[in-house]
Amino acid sequence: MGAALCTVGLGGFEGRRASSLSRGEAQRVALARALVLEPEVLFLDEPTASLDPESAAIVEGAVRRLGDEGRTVLFTTHDPAQARRLADRIVRLVAGRIVGTVELTRAGGSAPPPPPPPWG
Secondary structure, three states: OHHHHHHOOOOOOOOOOHHHOOHHHHHHHHHHHHHHOOOOEEEEEOOOOOOOHHHHHHHHHHHHHHHHOOOEEEEEOOOHHHHHHHOOEEEEEEOOEEEEEEEOOOOOOOOOOOOOOOOO
C-alpha cells in the first residue's frame, strides 16, 4: 500500500484515519487502494471531480504515469481539456451512443498532436 500511496502523493499516510482526511486526500487514497490490486484495466469515474487544483494535478499525474507504464486506464470526464491532456484516445458519448472518436499522439511521439476534438 505504501508504494500506491506514494504514487498519489500520500506517502506516509498508511496510519491515518479515514475521518481525518480531506476530500482530496480521501479520493487519492481510493485511487491508491485500486492500484494495490494491480488491475488490468483501471476504470475511473470523474477522478478529479470536486478536487482542489493541487489534488487534481496529482491525480492527473498518477493517471498519466499509469498510461506511460502501459497500463490501461478508462476514465470519464466532462472536461475536454483534461481528456486531451491525459488520453491516447477520446470517445465522446451522447445518450449512451458513440458520436465521435479522436486518436491522440502523446508528447514526444513521432507525429504532431491532432487538433482538438470538434466538440470542445
